[in-house]
Amino acid sequence: MPIDRNGAVPETWTRVPGAEAAAAARPLVPFAEIEAALAVVAPGADLGVEVPNTTRYEALAPYLDRIALVSIVFPSFSDGRGFSLARQLRERGYPGRVRAAGPLIADQFPYALACGFDEVDLPEASAVRQPAEQWIAALQVMSSTYQRGYRSGGNILDQRREARRNFAGGRP
Amino acid sequence: MYRYDEFDERFVRERVAQFRSQVARRLDGSLSDDEFRPLRLKNGVYLQLHAYMLRIAVPYGTLSSRQLRQLALIGERYDRGYGHFTTRQNLQFNWPKLKDVPDILDLLADVEMHCIQTSGNCIRNVTADHFAGVAADEVEDPRPTSELIRQWSSLHPEFSYLPRKFKIAVTGAEHDRAAIAAHDIGIRILRHPDTGEVGYRIFVGGGLGRTPMIARLVRDFLPKADLLAYLEAIMRVYNLEGRRDNKYKARVKILVHEVGIEAFRAAVEAEFAKLDGPTVNADPAEMARIAAYFAPPAYETLPATDAAYERARAAEPEFARWADVNLFPHKVPGYAAVTISLKPIGGAPGDATSEQMRAVADLAERHSFDELRVTHRQNLVLPHVRLSDLHAVWKALVAAGLATANEGLITDIIACPGLDYCALATARSIPIAQSISERFGSYERQREIGPLEIKISGCINACGHHHVGHIGILGLEKSGQESYQVTLGGDATEDAALGVLLGPGIRGEEVPDAIERIVDVYLRERQPGEVFIDAVKRLGLAPFKPALAGAAKELADAD
Structure with missing residues (x-):
């Protein structure tokens, strides 16, 4: 079951081969089969793709306006390529949902959200050891970090800037 | 030197709590040993041959006397009464117990210190010229830039699971004392030859290890304001393209070598062009805020020579011998930088006892504006000592067993x-x-x-x-x-x-x-x-x- 910033959420996507995309309400197809999926799904219908973390942004770009979910596969939690791919998607304006699929660990959840992921989809073995509460708790640990421009509610540099502005504004 | 504000303070405190929680989740089985390992390493905790080792970050090698005293205390309470200064300007304790590590982290946080990213496949503790602010050949003090990088690289959401470790070094001087060519990224602060503007020259892909390589030039001149966006571009290219199939080929030097510096540069520049710089870079007010902490101390106006110093040299040949070797010229007349050798003849390079740390802390407080440095050559430095104080400093060093006169010589190993x-x-x-x-x-x-x-x-x-x-x-x-x-x-x-x-x-x-x-x-x-x-x-x-x-x-x- 996927986890987003509010906790566990029901899985609404169904993994199907590209050619069978029309058979599911919200089909999630391998990126390699996207052409086949686009050939069968109704225009405007939700389509998700599962992409290896070696996929380049440029390869995804032509399809992004037809894709409602990009699910980036993490082969292991220690392979951080997915963080950069998600970040590129967001920086370049992708508005859809972005999922991290694989054996991530709860401590990576704040990083994943900051880079632009909306949710993680864990394999059963990880989910059993690390229930949703641990993922939510991991978001509470660091109240702010230093990097600007990431989706981490309020960063230290901007907070300092705000403090400077207030200080200057408070003077006669 | 830099002092934490409320944000830095909260950050390290929360980080300690985070590590406590990670240890607890390892113990209750939430985290497997494989999952815990990188978390432990990113907090400087190594499993060594006989025990755990804890590596403490000394950002760009700068310490206050209060910090060094705290390290002395930790050495006494949780180790065997000594610590080991490393080639990355850090300090290692070789005998702490894992259960004590969170308490040690609390003690470090009390003096604005931490162990963040002293190990693991992430951006490591940034290093710099140990004569920063002292050397006459300096264009600009490298420490404000280093501190900005320290903050930016700490718990970076995108670059905490890199293919391999990543080391950044900064020098502001013409003569490179920070070994920037041996780092994943080497940064040299310089003046633009035409405009005189201060900016950065960026090198990439240096490193030692089993495939040693000298760093290559990737950007000849980068305006200061663009630093963080440019670093993010380099890191992103490395994070996406660096090899992960073989840990011995995973450093950025191998990527640069395999694709060639031209292709690497093109990829970085393309990424940099797409990055929205203003949302990533620190604003000038933030850079000025950091730089203000590194303003020169209140030097006295002194003559370039000192009669008492000359008399002491003449009277005590041992003192003169030490002064001939272990002093570095200071850009301010009447001062010198003192290298305290941690290489006693026949000793273990880089080791210092808690007692010695306290002796050095006292000297820094009394004679060097409360500041000292750790060098990548595993020695300590008192950066700003009046010539007239040198004899007293030397006598105290003799008493502490720290007056070995061998800086830069064959026994300074x-x-x-x-x-x-x-x-x-x-x-x-x-x-x-x-x-x-x-x-x-x-x-x-x-x-x-x-x-x-x-x-x-x-x-x-x-x-x-x-x-x-x-x-x-x-x-x-x-x-x-x-x-x-x-x-x-x-x-x-x-x-x-x-x-x-x-x-x-x-x-x-x-x-x-x-x-x-x-x-x-x-x-x-x-x-x-x-x-x-x-x-x-x-x-x-x-x-x-x-x-x-x-x-x-x-x-x-x-x-």
Whole structure:
């Protein structure tokens, strides 16, 4: 079951081969089969793709306006390529949902959200050891970090800037 | 020096709580050992040969006396009364217990210190010229830039699971004392030749380890305001494209080597062009805020010479000998920077007892505006000492056993912990350093030989930087016994070069004799005023080869 910033959420996507995309309400197809999926799904219908973390942004770009979910596969939690791919998607304006699929660990959840992921989809073995509460708790640990421009509610540099502005504004 | 504000303070406190929670989740089984391992490493906790080792970050090698006293206390309470300063300007404790680590982190946070990213596949603790703010050849103090990088790289959401470790070094001077060419990213602060604007020259892909490489130029001039966006572009290209199939080919140097610097540069520049710089970079007010902490201390206006200092030199030859070797000229008249050697003759390079740390902290407080430095050559520095105070400082150092006069000389040896501590080591390092140090212990002889850097690594990972030693020594294991390879001609400065293997490996016991024969060749062949490294560059390896021949033959016969 996927986890987003509010906790566990029901899985609404169904993994199907590209050619069978029309058979599911919200089909999630391998990126390699996207052409086949686009050939069968109704225009405007939700389509998700599962992409290896070696996929380049440029390869995804032509399809992004037809894709409602990009699910980036993490082969292991220690392979951080997915963080950069998600970040590129967001920086370049992708508005859809972005999922991290694989054996991530709860401590990576704040990083994943900051880079632009909306949710993680864990394999059963990880989910059993690390229930949703641990993922939510991991978001509470660091109240702010230093990097600007990431989706981490309020960063230290901007907070300092705000403090400077207030200080200057408070003077006669 | 930099002082934490409320945000930095909260950040390190929360980080300690985070590590406590990680330990707890390992113990209750939420995290597997494989999952816990990188979390532990990113907090500086290594599992070593005999015990856990804790590596404490000393960002760009700058410490206050209060911080050093706290390190002394931790050494006493949780270790065996000493610590080990490393080639990355950090401090390692070799005997802490895992259960004590969160308490140690609390003590560190009390003095604005931490262990964040002193290990693991992330951006490591940033290093800088240890004579920052002191050297006359400096365009700008590298520490504000280093502090900005420290903050930006801490718990970076995108770059905390890199293919491999990543080291950044900064120098603001013409003469490179920060070995930037041996780092994943080397940054040199310089003035634009046409406009005079201060900016950065960026090098990428240097590193030692089993495939040593000298960093390549990636950006000739980067405006200061663009630093963080440019670093993000480099890191992103590396994070996405760096090899993950083989940990020995995962450093950025291999990527740069395999795709070529032109293609690497093109990829970085393309990414940089797409990045929205203004949302990523620190604003000028933030950079100014950090820089203000590194404003020069309140120097007195002093004459360039000091009569009391000259009298003390004349009266006490021991003092003069030390001052001749361990002082570095300060850009402010009437001051000098003092190198405190952690290389006593026959001692373990980089070790300091808690008592010695306190003695140095007292001196920094009394005589150096409360500031001191850790050098990548594993020594300490009092950066701003009045000439008139030097004699008192020296007497206190003598009393603490810290007045060895050998800075930059043949017994000022860099050595990794080696097989005495390290789980990766294939051979001993410290005992080799000790035997060379004893062989060349005479001050007169060291002065006659002049500047000569020996660097020793106990395995191919090259923590002792042997590749860039004027004489490099690499300890390997060969059919069950230790074998030492000797390289010549390495150089970590702006004339960076990798040492070249002199011949087959030799036994540990043979190393001092072999070094002595190499030095004899140099003394015989040198031209007036020519230092060792220059002589090696001029002469090449050939005249030095016989120095190794006898010893190597013996080892071969024994096989």
